[in-house]
Amino acid sequence: MASKRKRNEDSNGSDLNVKIKKGVSAGKRHIAALILARGGSKGIPLKNIKTLAGVPLIGWVLRAAVDSKVFDSVWVSTDHDEIERVAKAWGAQVHRRSPEVSKDSSSSLETIQEFARLKPEVDVICNIQATSPCLHPHHLREALEMITEEGYESVFSVVRKHHFRWQEVKKGDGTSTQALNLDPSRRPRRQDWPGELCENGSFYFATRDLIEKGLLQGGKMAYFEMRPEYSVDIDVDIDWPVAEQRVLRYGYFGMDKPEVVKLLLCGVSGCLTDGKIFLSLAGEEMVSVSVRDNVGIAMLQNGDVEVILVMSSGSLLPKALSDKLAQRTGCELRQFVGSNKEEVEKIMKERGLGWKEVAYMGNDEPDVECLNLAGFSAVPKDAPTVALNRAKYVCHSVAGCGAVREFAEHILLLKKEAKS
Template sequence: MKTIAIIPARGGSKRLPGKNIRLLGGIPLIAHSIRYAQQCPFIDVVYVSTDDAEIKAVALAYGAKVVDRPETISGDLEPTVSALKHVLENMEGVTDVVLLQATNPLRPGELLNEAFRKYEEGNYDSLFTVTRNHQKLGKIIEDKFVPFNYEIGQRSQDLEPLYFENGLLYISKAELILKDVIISENACPMIVNHPFANVDIDTQEDFDYAEYLFKKDIEN
């Protein structure tokens, strides 16, 4: 039985060029996820799946193993599971996979350990992290705003609890991923209410916010 972490990281980001190796707190963005995985006693090996030579060099420098991702599964519209499946198809003995996204570099320190224990003790086949949404949401239909999760005049604190997939981490059985599934129908949604859950870097504004939280966390 073996548990591995996989960090998918393509090159060629259009909205924030070179984002996966940009320095956050003096460390390349992807290195935050590599280091995080390396600190977990449940993880045997950390892999980075990439199509980019610079990302590969950084990943190797920080002690990860690299699987070269072919161009056929490196497009903008290619689902993440394709990269995970490609890694698994080239190895044996893997039972569980932890997916860490490079664009979610900040995570509570003990989150992964707690998540993996919950995953094993609950005998789940997958687990992912979610965060409660506190916004009043609605749709615009024929130029009119139609409330979705509340009634006009309702207080925010009285909203029915809704949650969003925050991307901090995913755990899944390897056999599921080989069937193109990361989150199964009976997956465990692990609730994480933490400022880091709101960080998903895709733009300069996202990166600036991550820097702010990173500095604030160090100061505390």
């Protein structure tokens, strides 16, 4: 049996979330999210943790799964140490799969069955594809309701496509091709044809009983239709730039939407500069700043985003140099004496802002709390791991070489898309 799920793509799903959480907390069934991320990808090496729009590919679906708040546990099944590290940084537990299900010939179902066998407490598994970066929490919440509230045993995601299909003919056999889903003499207009539902691979919910029988789809089953803009899949390199543009517009960036940003707090040393201090023969101290970063700051200021340069306590960069950089960019300079979080909250209080209205760009351990709390946060590509793991956006550029410009463009793009 198949069923179409009626839903509102723009709903935040808050009431639904409450209903599902009640069922989970009552101990009725343990519902787990499972992302399969083998280290031996052939198409794109280590594809699952390659950076897409500033975030590891697997990070996009992990963020959606964790923020949906409907799973009792979120897991990544992998055989690779670096994928394990990234998965944990994005809030997942890790199941180290066995060599038997880590081969090129191993199927997803075999890997899921191994997980189910070793996790007897799990009753329902949602297999989320790591290559679906436009997945949102409300997709998972609404699909799961079909299992918890409507009694379905399996639910999978689909997208509606309007493609005319034809039978394949091998060269030289002399046969004529045949239309598979249309009458060529009466070709319908797109608006007069509902199209066909095709799996988009974003997720598959299934009960333990089905999985143990060797099925991801079966029993009382239903599909969950996702809009085309959210149906992004990445298999080969050529998909990457297309997916990057799509995710910038339709991806899920977290609980707080970055389009409401009114203030950017940007570290001087390690963000605006590369953290180096040059000494001349005369003993003068100098730093280098990218012209591109200066332009990026001006772009934000013209876009009604205030920019404040900050110096963390313990910074080795002389204040005189920071003052000159602030003057050059037309920004206020704040020198922090306490924790960065406390200092930022003072600035927010002065301006009547909340964390969701603040963007923060840092580069090291003192910035971690602010990177976590800010509505939108970023680090340069060469930031230490402790900062990389907490930022919502990782720049392609390194510190002092255009990272600030890149983050500025990203903020303005999201604000523009929000208004369109």
